[in-house]
Every structure is written in C-alpha cells, then in structure tokens.
Amino acid sequence: MLQPRDKRNLGLLLILSIIVSCLETCALSAVMFFISVATNFGSIGQSKLAQWLYTASGCTTYPNFILLLGIGLIFFYIARAGIAIGHIYLMIRFAQGRYKDWSRKIFKDFLQLPYQAFVTKTSAKISQILFGATGNTCQVINSLLTISAETFTVGCIYFMLMYVNWKMTCVLTLLLAVKTGFIVKLFSQALTKAGEKSRFFSTKTAKSHGDAHGNFKMLKLLPNHTPIINVFEQATEGVAQSNILNVTLQGTPRFMLETIGFFILIGIILYVIYRYNDASNVISTVSLYALAFYRLLPSLNKILASYNQMLFSKYAVHDIYNFLQLPQEKIGEQPLPFNNNITIQNLSFSYDQLKTILTNVSLTIPKGQRIAFIGESGAGKSTLVDIIMGLYTPTSGSITVDGIPLTPETMGTWRNKIGYVPQSIYLFDGTVAENVVLGRPYDEHKLIDVLRRARIYDDLLTKGGIHTRVGDMAIMISGGQRQRIALARALYGDPELLVFDEATSALDHITESHIMKEIYALDQHKTIIIIAHRLTTVEQCDVIYTLEKGALQHIEKNNLKHSPSTHQATL
Ligand SMILES: Nc1ncnc2c1ncn2[C@@H]1O[C@H](COP(=O)(O)OP(=O)(O)OP(=O)(O)O)[C@@H](O)[C@H]1O
Ligand SMILES: [Mg+2]
Structure with missing residues (x-):
C-alpha cells in the first residue's frame, strides 16, 4: 500500500522521531540540571559537565553563568518546541497524504470495477470504504508513528535511568x-x-x-x-x-x-x-x-x-x-472497426447457477440497421444489450464486430462507439448541460443540437436554458424530461451504435413519435437497438426480435400485431 517514496518519507519521519525523543530527554535532564546548579552553586564544581560549561561560557561569576545558562535553556526550549511542532505537522501531513492517495486509488479502482462486480456492492459499503476506512487507515499510520516516536522517548529515558x-x-x-x-x-x-x-x-x-x-x-x-x-x-x-x-x-x-x-x-x-x-x-x-x-x-x-x-x-x-x-x-483501446456488422453466435448467459437467462442466442446486426427487442418483463432484453455493450461476459458463445471478437483489448474502443439510454436513468444534482456532457469535452453548439433532437431544448428555454438545475436525483424535472435529457446525453458522444432501453417509455405518444422520428432520421450509418414495450415505438425498425424464455425469435413485421409473443408489447 506504500509507494517507495512514501517508505522513504516514513524512514525520514522515524529518524526525526528519534531526534525529537532525544531532545525530549535532554529537555527533562536540562531542567533538573538547571535547578540543581541554580539552587546550589557548589554543585557546579562537583559536576564535570557544569564545570566544563562554566569554563566554556567565559563567565567570571556563578550568577552570570546561571543567567547565561537560563537564557541558553530558553532558546533550547524554543527550538525544541519548533522541532516538536514540525514533527507533528510532518506526521499528520504524511498520514493525510496517504489518505488522499488511497482515496484516489480506491475511487479509481471503484470506477474500474467490472460491472459484474459493481452490481454486488452496495453504495453504502463503497461510501464506508471511501470515507470511513481510508480515514481510519490513516489513524493506524498515525498511531504507528506515535508508537515509534514514544518508544524512542521511553528508550532514551530508560537509558538515562539505567545510568542513574x-x-x-x-x-x-x-x-x-x-x-x-x-x-x-x-x-x-x-x-x-x-x-x-x-x-x-x-x-x-x-x-x-x-x-x-x-x-x-x-x-x-x-x-x-x-x-x-x-x-x-x-x-x-x-x-x-x-x-x-x-x-x-x-x-x-x-x-x-x-x-x-x-x-x-x-x-x-x-x-x-x-x-x-x-x-x-x-x-x-x-x-x-x-x-x-x-x-x-x-x-x-x-x-x-x-x-x-x-x-x-x-x-x-x-x-x-x-x-x-x-x-x-483492464480494457484496451486496440482498433476495432465497425463497418459491416455485429455478430452474436450461440450466446448463453446466466447470472448465477440457478437460472439461465439467455440460451443459444444468435443474430447478426448489420451496420446501420434499426433493430428492436421486445418481450415480456424479465425475459432478458436488458441483459442482452448489457452483454452487447460488453458489461457482462457471456457464459458461452461469442460476439464479434466485423469478425473481430470483443476482448478486453478492444473493449475500450467498442464502448466508445456506444451511446446508451438506460432503463433507469440517474441524473445528478447539476445543470442540464453538466448532466448531458458528463465529463466529456464541452461543446455548446453540439449540446444545443442534441438537446433539440431530444425535444427538450424548448422546454428548457422556459426555465434556465441549458443551465437549468435538475436537482438531486432529477427531482426538479418530470420523468419524460429526464428521459429526454438522457437521450441527449447518449447522442452527445456522436456514437456509432445507439442503445435505447425503454428510452421513451415515460413520454406521451406525440412527444415519443417526434423523438422516434428524430432517431430514425439519424445518420443512416448509425446502428440502433431499441428495447420497447409499445409497438408504435418499434414499428419503423428494420427487424424485430422477441425474447421468450431466453430464446430469440425473429418476428415478421406483417405478423407483428397478431403474434402472441408481442401481446405484452401492445399493452
Ligand atoms: N444483476 C443481476 N443478478 C441476478 N439476476 C439478475 C440481475 N439482473 C437481472 N437479473 C434477472 O435476469 C432476468 C432478466 O432481467 P432483464 O433485466 O434482462 O429483463 P428485461 O427483459 O430487461 O425485463 P424488463 O422488461 O422488466 O426490463 C430477470 O429474471 C432478472 O431478475
Ligand atoms: Mg429491462
């Protein structure tokens, strides 16, 4: 947990602790020495040290010598206080420095958790580690340093006592x-x-x-x-x-x-x-x-x-x-061109041993295709798109993009090509602009364009424009506005593959149809995967698949309204 530089600083701190301990012992002995010579001038002649100091001071009378000794001691105590305070400062600086380093490392590691590992962690546990455990670990370092410093003090005093x-x-x-x-x-x-x-x-x-x-x-x-x-x-x-x-x-x-x-x-x-x-x-x-x-x-x-x-x-x-x-x-950014298709072959997936969610799913999504997944709740639609986005690893089977398999080395490049509107949207307490940009380079022109396409820009003009606050957990805006902001967020990265997981479920029919029109009018090179329950949302898609009991089935658009498996979707 400690870097080589930290170990070196720790060593220096320990040396400083020894110096401070020696000064402590000297301070204790010095005051006893001063009192003994000040109260009994005769003792100056009996002590070799006092005799030496008296001669070295050049004083001719004992009171002058005591005065000089007293002034010298005052300076010594001032210096000792300065060094001791500096020691405390350096100790706490070291501990707090580690607090900062570890918090950063933990936060960075948290962001690099595989999604599969992330879903098993509660936010309370992560906060506890980030804010509680790192602080307490620094307490442990502080305690270790204090123990070392005090052990030296005790050692020095013992040495003196042993002598006496x-x-x-x-x-x-x-x-x-x-x-x-x-x-x-x-x-x-x-x-x-x-x-x-x-x-x-x-x-x-x-x-x-x-x-x-x-x-x-x-x-x-x-x-x-x-x-x-x-x-x-x-x-x-x-x-x-x-x-x-x-x-x-x-x-x-x-x-x-x-x-x-x-x-x-x-x-x-x-x-x-x-x-x-x-x-x-x-x-x-x-x-x-x-x-x-x-x-x-x-x-x-x-x-x-x-x-x-x-x-x-x-x-x-x-x-x-x-x-x-x-x-x-550990994902890499190796080149992964997407010019032809995404191919899924015999893909099966289960979260645990108990239940298989997807069984032998195979399909090819040509670039530029608008494809829809429908199916009843819990059928595995979100799971399938999560796998396509590389958030879960298939239990068996493969996904290739233009014939190149999705591997950790190409995953970074692949995810960069995707824009995603999740089923449950989380907007943080900030402005609409901050929520859409989400830490990416700020481009106001592009921002306004995506907000327009998501049909939210006009709504915002009646409030505070792109700087309207959305409130904690988007409490200050409506459910449909939240979805439209999430849509703008997905479009902002100008992705090659867009994934909409029930992205328009909270919108009224008219707004939804406007938005869907915008989506279908997007650049023909953009591939779009839509999960929806309303058939009106997906009827303009090129192909429609239904997921039933983990199996994927192609549905002819002509049969759409009569297919029993789409009954759920029409509701
Ligand atoms: N992290 C998880 N761990 C274990 N099981 C999960 C996990 N996420 C989802 N499941 C289960 O996997 C199955 C498929 O879930 P999924 O979210 O893919 O369904 P869905 O088709 O998107 O449903 P809906 O239409 O309700 O969104 C469900 O039975 C669900 O309970
Ligand atoms: Mg879902």
Whole structure:
C-alpha cells in the first residue's frame, strides 16, 4: 500500500522521531540540571559537565553563568518546541497524504470495477470504504508513528535511568511491563469488537439514510415513519455505543497506570516506615522512582492509546486491503472497426447457477440497421444489450464486430462507439448541460443540437436554458424530461451504435413519435437497438426480435400485431 517514496518519507519521519525523543530527554535532564546548579552553586564544581560549561561560557561569576545558562535553556526550549511542532505537522501531513492517495486509488479502482462486480456492492459499503476506512487507515499510520516516536522517548529515558540507578530501573521496568501487558490484554478484544461494531453500524446508518432518500416520495404516503426511524436510530445507537466504549477505553490506561503507580509508591513508603520507622534514607530513591514514573507515564499512555486506536481501526486496513484485491477491468483501446456488422453466435448467459437467462442466442446486426427487442418483463432484453455493450461476459458463445471478437483489448474502443439510454436513468444534482456532457469535452453548439433532437431544448428555454438545475436525483424535472435529457446525453458522444432501453417509455405518444422520428432520421450509418414495450415505438425498425424464455425469435413485421409473443408489447 506504500509507494517507495512514501517508505522513504516514513524512514525520514522515524529518524526525526528519534531526534525529537532525544531532545525530549535532554529537555527533562536540562531542567533538573538547571535547578540543581541554580539552587546550589557548589554543585557546579562537583559536576564535570557544569564545570566544563562554566569554563566554556567565559563567565567570571556563578550568577552570570546561571543567567547565561537560563537564557541558553530558553532558546533550547524554543527550538525544541519548533522541532516538536514540525514533527507533528510532518506526521499528520504524511498520514493525510496517504489518505488522499488511497482515496484516489480506491475511487479509481471503484470506477474500474467490472460491472459484474459493481452490481454486488452496495453504495453504502463503497461510501464506508471511501470515507470511513481510508480515514481510519490513516489513524493506524498515525498511531504507528506515535508508537515509534514514544518508544524512542521511553528508550532514551530508560537509558538515562539505567545510568542513574540500574537496579531501581529494572524493578520499574518489570512493574510497568506487567501493568502494560495486563491493560493491553484487558482491552484488546473489547476494542477490536468495538471497531467492527462501529464499521457495521456506520454502513447501516448510511444505508438507512440512502434508502429513505431514494424512497422519500413513497415515505410521504406512509402514515407512520416510526419503523424507519427506529432502524436508523438502532444504527446510530450502535455507532454511539462503540464510540463510547472506544473513547472510554482510550482514556482508561492513563488512570489505571497512575492508580497502580500511586499504589506502589504509597506501598513502598508505608512498608519502609513500618519496617524501619524512618523513611528518610530511602526517600531519594523513591523520589527518583516517582519522577521517572511520571515522566514515562505520558509516553506509555500515548503508546497504549495509539495501540488501542490501532485495534479500533484495524478493520479499516482489512477493508481497504480487500477492496484493493478486487478484480480490475483492464480494457484496451486496440482498433476495432465497425463497418459491416455485429455478430452474436450461440450466446448463453446466466447470472448465477440457478437460472439461465439467455440460451443459444444468435443474430447478426448489420451496420446501420434499426433493430428492436421486445418481450415480456424479465425475459432478458436488458441483459442482452448489457452483454452487447460488453458489461457482462457471456457464459458461452461469442460476439464479434466485423469478425473481430470483443476482448478486453478492444473493449475500450467498442464502448466508445456506444451511446446508451438506460432503463433507469440517474441524473445528478447539476445543470442540464453538466448532466448531458458528463465529463466529456464541452461543446455548446453540439449540446444545443442534441438537446433539440431530444425535444427538450424548448422546454428548457422556459426555465434556465441549458443551465437549468435538475436537482438531486432529477427531482426538479418530470420523468419524460429526464428521459429526454438522457437521450441527449447518449447522442452527445456522436456514437456509432445507439442503445435505447425503454428510452421513451415515460413520454406521451406525440412527444415519443417526434423523438422516434428524430432517431430514425439519424445518420443512416448509425446502428440502433431499441428495447420497447409499445409497438408504435418499434414499428419503423428494420427487424424485430422477441425474447421468450431466453430464446430469440425473429418476428415478421406483417405478423407483428397478431403474434402472441408481442401481446405484452401492445399493452
Ligand atoms: N444483476 C443481476 N443478478 C441476478 N439476476 C439478475 C440481475 N439482473 C437481472 N437479473 C434477472 O435476469 C432476468 C432478466 O432481467 P432483464 O433485466 O434482462 O429483463 P428485461 O427483459 O430487461 O425485463 P424488463 O422488461 O422488466 O426490463 C430477470 O429474471 C432478472 O431478475
Ligand atoms: Mg429491462
């Protein structure tokens, strides 16, 4: 998941962490040193370092030396603060940089999912991965960096303590190790579960909102929204509960460590008092223990908190890793001329083992032909055109264009030749122009032309023209206008093959016949596949096929109105 450049930056960050840790330790020792020499001038002569500094400073009196030392320390603390802040900035910049990179990669991978894989993913799950999991994975990186930095700090302080009193330090190490191990053991399972629970309920919250948003109109007709609100509330309650547990457990180690520390400290003092009736001879050692303990506590606490955060967020790393393992559609742009025909041979298809949707379908679509598929609902018409567009791979059989098979290498070229109006149209919250252009190069002249051909331009003139907003999920326009905008969108790419899947079903007869006239009048080189239920829509087609129980049958146009299989279509 990390690029070589990221790994190098991570290494540099770790080195900076060591420097910051060393500075931390120096800062701690320096203040102790300053207090000791400032309160007892005599100690300057006893310490080699103080003696050396005194000579090097060129001061002639001890107060002057203390003043100089104090000023030097102030500058040292300012520099240390600057470096520490820079360290925090670089750490968060690194983590957020990965957030940006991974989000982009995941979004790009999402767009390259094969359609077959895409239909199995819910939008709530994808959003959860894009917005939740990437953020949480960066938390894990942050936590890892914090753990490394604090481990160095702890290491440096230990080195110093070992130098001062190794026996006491060993006892301290043992006590802290046992306590830390105990806390880790106590919390790890609960935090991992809380993390998984948080992910589960976050996805459920997003889904619950998405469901209500999509069915808003239907919900308006329902007398009671309590069951839907309850589902949403249960999901948010799950998120809240797991967050409560997470935050509580994140804060707990500090208090546990402190409490146990106090317990040991008081225990030692009481033991010495009762055993020897006087604690003065051990008080310096106990003070050292207390001081070291309180210097180590924040670092240990940060290590534990970061570790807990990692446990809480570790699901996110799994999610991202699994998502990045999903198959990617690698399609090429190898030349695929379409001058003669599309040939489908013995094509069979099933979504799963349970049901075969298409059986041994064979047909040839000459270039420029207007062809219609009719048949009852669920017969497999949309599936057949999805296969022709290369969105599904046939279970068996083949599709060739001018004799060249549709393969991943030619698929990019093939799809670029297709304009498609789907059965269920999704327009996003933007202007009509944005929806029609759909990220392609903007050409206003062409835009107006396709809007005119789709018979929507005049309607738009009474509103805001091509910049009329369509609203979220095209809520501000009528169903027929939505279809006409989708039609303009399909025409905008000037495709060689046009596929209309019930593209005019929401239009009145007059508008539909105007549009169909426009469609039939399109350049004779354009091949058109129309799926429709109304016979009036397809009667001008060159050939009409019906799909029945997965099999394709050619229908003579003369027999159209009498054929039992077209009964559905006439309704
Ligand atoms: N992604 C999918 N996974 C599994 N089954 C599917 C999937 N999409 C469609 N089906 C099933 O395949 C069959 C054919 O569906 P298809 O959408 O091709 O029918 P259709 O002829 O276009 O129907 P309609 O006229 O209602 O649009 C149906 O039984 C449908 O339930
Ligand atoms: Mg369909």
